[in-house]
Amino acid sequence: MIEIKFILNKKHVSAKIESNIRLIDLLRDKFNLTGTKEGCGVGECGACTVLMNGRAVNSCLVLAAQADESDIVTIEGISNGDVLNPLQKNFLSHGAVQCGFCTPGMVLSASALLDQNPNPSEEEIKESIAGNLCRCTGYKQIIDAVKETAKELNQK
Amino acid sequence: MMPSLEIITPKNLNDALNLLSSKEKDIHIIAGGTDVVPGLNQESNRFKDIRLLIDINRIAEVKGIKTDKEKISIGAAETFSDVLQNETIEKKFPLLWKAVSTIGSVQIRNRATIAGNFVNNAPCADTVPVLLVYNATIEIESQSSKREIGLNDFLSAPYKTKLNADEIVTRINIPIPSNEFAGDFYKLGRRRAVAISRITLALLMKSNDRIIDEIRIASGAVTPIGTRFFDLEKFAKGKKADDEFMKELSGKLGEQIIQVTGLRWSSEYKLPVVQQMFYQLLKGIER
């Protein structure tokens, strides 16, 4: 057992963990943050995407121990209480959420993109979610939702 | 389920090297973890004996990208995203930049590291052919020694390198090529993102009035390990890079690849692709 301390959705937390669990296991099993999904478990689908120090990472490829002293944001931490994040709102209004399994990962990938690049081209949007698979939407609605969010953010 | 193991995150290189020299065998270095973590989780044979992981992410000696007039020095644990954000790499090593930008996905590039790509010497490591044409060398340290060898010598056989069990790759050094070099990188994969490469080619060339002054050619994925074609490079030196010669050189590259691979079942479809792509690369940079 080792003890790790990190920031999870803006709160300081600590956990006693086995060295061999992954970040996704820590989030889902110890912190009950089940918005983070496991699809493939090998880095191909992006359903497990979270933000680690502001960057999108696959939580199935990170050991929980490696999250020590880091800043982690999951889909549960992206809204402002009951007020949806603009990405979440636009995903809903554009029909970008169907079965919803890919959605948490998609939203976090898009959020990392907009943080770094508030005015992305369509190509840049596609590149940012290239590691997130969606079986339902055909991606168009997702890309539109991200575009709309960027537009709104730039108007403010 | 993962095997039970221990993980240690040393704060400096010396501590890591101490650990490596004290025990052996069952230790494995981890940086990004994009290979090790799913491997462990799927109980892959490659990792089944590991009992201790050494996470090198907090070691300053293996981090950072430093540039001077002659070379760039990339810390072994720098991620692909760090590499893409470096301006010198974008300007002076466009092939490396291009190869890295085609790797995995944003999420993978945010974790996977430059040294992690070749320390396993998997044939599909995308940066290898590019690092080979740039004449990259790697710095290796153990408790008792420090050495620097060419990447070409480091990669010995598929999934084998010259790295000893008590050593760590600390940095990758690449001499900055003169501005007269032009080149390109080509990759064929199955899906655009996350694909495992089927064919990779890297080409760097310096010519004067179409006479080839120096040419460097390397392949990956299609050969058992990343390979430089030194014979072919010698053959091409001093020749005029006209259309006829480009075709001849592309044909010869195909022959050489058959020689090193001893023909694999998939070569039949790959070979014409390799030859055609190499021809296109040559044409592209001669323009």
Ligand code: FES
């Ligand atoms: S579950 Fe992590 S990438 Fe698919």
Ligand code: FES
């Ligand atoms: S909405 Fe079902 S996988 Fe994307």
